[in-house]
Amino acid sequence: MPRMLDVGDDVRAEIGDEEADRLLAGENAPGSYDCTSCRTPGDTEQERTSTVLFIGDETAVLAFAHATCLPSQIVQVSEEQLQGAVRSITGEEGTGLAGVAGPGPAEGVPDQAVLGVTSGLVLIEGELRPALVVEPTGPITRPGSAPGGGDDFLQLLVEQGFSPVTSLDAVPPVLHGWSVLLAVGQLHAVLQPGAGGGSSVAWWQAHHPLQVTEAWRSAANKLQTVLLFAAPVGSIGRQPREDLLRGALDKAATHGRLVAAAMPLAGT
Secondary structure, three states: OOOOEEOOHHHHHHHOHHHHHHHHHOOOOOOEEEOOOOOOEEEOOOOOEEEEEEEOOOOEEEEEEEOOOOOOEEEEOOHHHHHHHHHHHOOOOOOOHHHOOOOOOOOOOOOOOOEEEEEEEEEEOOEEEEEEEEEEOOOOOOOOOOOOOOOOHHHHHHHOOOEEOOOOOOOOOEOOOOEEEEEOOEEEEEEEOOHHHOOOEEEEEEEEEEEOOHHHHHHHHHHOEEEEEEOOOOOOOOOOOHHHHHHHHHHHHHOOOOEEEEEEEEEO
């Protein structure tokens, strides 16, 4: 029986027309599955289903998701992460492909600098909005720059489409092609467009999926958008309360040390 599958152009190009057609005809696609995003059951005979291809260095795994949770896409992950997901699917460990996520410094980050991510609700235009605040643990320099050449973190992000923020009075513009991956109520990754318009790749990935509060998750599901703020090392710090986080963001914005973008939510 034909399946209600969505096979994206990039997934089709990767697996080939013959395999894609077999999937659509129901030859290789499962009837029922666990959604790789929300982990609840799905049925390719009853509801629109997306094919999601996870690609590692040597291995590729095809998974399925409710079309309302994720679009059909390719997600680049490390081989280690993918092998861990395969083990979890076969029952050896973990919670499945929704847990594919790992560490990843941004391009040009020295080995000792990684991106720290904090989640919180930020009041903008009269509504509490789910936000992620990204701050490196050290200066970020442009690839190829000499050591000690300053901090290019904000400029690199501006070149990728982030907007400088001077106050938190308005919602930042949407950065098309980027998204925030949330699955089973946990934060997994921030995805950016691949080179040359290819499949999405992880700009940041969690060492382990990060828990978010129920209020944060509810706001994200309601608005289907997450705000991402980024600041150079030493600008924000680890704030224990959301009011202190907001104060640190306001201060960074006033001093021209903050950029931001709105991103669609992927997952639930």
